[in-house]
Amino acid sequence: MIYLRSFLFQLVFWLWSITWAVGMLLVLPLPRRINTWCLTTWARGLLVGLRFLAGVRVEVRGQEHRPTGPALIAAKHQSMFDVFSQFALLPDACFVMKKELLMVPLFGWHGLKAEMIVVDRDGHSAALKKLVRDAVDRMKESRQIVIFPEGTRGKVGEPGDYKPGIAALYRELNMPVTPLALNCGSHWNKGFLIQPGTIVFEYLPAIPAGLKRGEFMRELQTRIDGATKALEDARL
Numbered sequence: 001m002i003y004l005r006s007f008l009f010q011l012v013f014w015l016w017s018i019t020w021a022v023g024m025l026l027v028l029p030l031p032r033r034i035n036t037w038c039l040t041t042w043a044r045g046l047l048v049g050l051r052f053l054a055g056v057r058v059e060v061r062g063q064e065h066r067p068t069g070p071a072l073i074a075a076k077h078q079s080m081f082d083v084f085s086q087f088a089l090l091p092d093a094c095f096v097m098k099k100e101l102l103m104v105p106l107f108g109w110h111g112l113k114a115e116m117i118v119v120d121r122d123g124h125s126a127a128l129k130k131l132v133r134d135a136v137d138r139m140k141e142s143r144q145i146v147i148f149p150e151g152t153r154g155k156v157g158e159p160g161d162y163k164p165g166i167a168a169l170y171r172e173l174n175m176p177v178t179p180l181a182l183n184c185g186s187h188w189n190k191g192f193l194i195q196p197g198t199i200v201f202e203y204l205p206a207i208p209a210g211l212k213r214g215e216f217m218r219e220l221q222t223r224i225d226g227a228t229k230a231l232e233d234a235r236l
Contacts, residue, residue: 074149170209
């Protein structure tokens, strides 16, 4: 049964996504808010598909900590679901994405239209400076900047290797950071199969601005990895 349910969802996932990606070409000349509405509707449709086709429900914890205005969110990264789910859960999500994704047909165009923050991971200090400049601009639009401090998807049960980009944003923006723990990888990682159960997104209390770099990075990783492990151990 799990193979059939996974197949049905994967089929719907790709048909739904391709239909929206092609259809959204029509709104490329229009204001960004139209693009945002399309991404939100696309993501919410996928959440419905997960529930009724794959047997995966989505639960949001820490509602009182979930940002609705300008915010900086540092999230665990285990699955591509970590990304598109936030379009459904946040008012105006803006992701920090690697430059290589711009080469993906349609996805790259819509990422540019959505004014995501594009980073050249080989750019070193120049890339960090551009990251900060772009983040400052997005904050003026009251967006929720989502960054995956690990940079790439990690394996379930393994601690993350946190990169310096989040520390640069934390220092230069001088604002709190909301950690986001999740267990997406336990249900949908890189493979075909999707395990039934409950995917939890847990928004944790914000880390206040002003901590020293080392202290901030230790606190961030402790909170995210600790809460993520608790979710994984619960086997929801």
